[in-house]
Amino acid sequence: RKEVEQDPGPFNVPEGATVAFNCTYSNSASQSFFWYRQDCRKEPKLLMSVYSSGNEDGRFTAQLNRASQYISLLIRDSKLSDSATYLCVVRVNYGGSQGNLIFGKGTKLSVKP
């Protein structure tokens, strides 16, 4: 089983739609969780961290379910500019003060006019 699994998509949605991405992780030692956004031929950029209580940043809502080892990202009122690949990222602490990031393969979103 892959450490971080995502549906690769693509998700093709019209402007204004609500879209949700899911991600599962296999390592119970996972400590921190993130969603990154990657535009075509660009570097990944942090979209938001994911906290146990759930968190929201404008149109974006992230949820974490530690018991089910599941992370989600909800995008409301999709914009054309939201078209990108969304990477689910988990930090696993292998015992030191620094953990390494494990990346999912990404979910591609295409928002159409």
Next chain:
Amino acid sequence: NAGVTQTPKFQVLKTGQSMTLQCAQDMNHEYMSWYRQDPGMGLRLIHYSVGAGITDQGEVPNGYNVSRSTTEDFPLRLLSAAPSQTSVYFCASSYSGGPVDGNTIYFGEGSWLTVV
């Protein structure tokens, strides 16, 4: 505010050649790392460093060397390039600290490497 700077952005190598991908950051980050990204794959960790003089292997270290003589620089060396090393390489850095604090990882813009 330069952030993480990678060079070169594009490179074509012949099989067997060696080269160094440069990475520098000006944020005084202790943690630096190199990833490769292949089509249909997530980013995979090659090597990382938690501070000057300290390096360690990631998931896919074979064929690559690193060193960390200063806090700012973390070059990645391809010893004898192979077609399987054709990929996009990203350097990244972050502050050190506990795993729960959500340290932001800053990525360089990427280096596109083709080995023929």
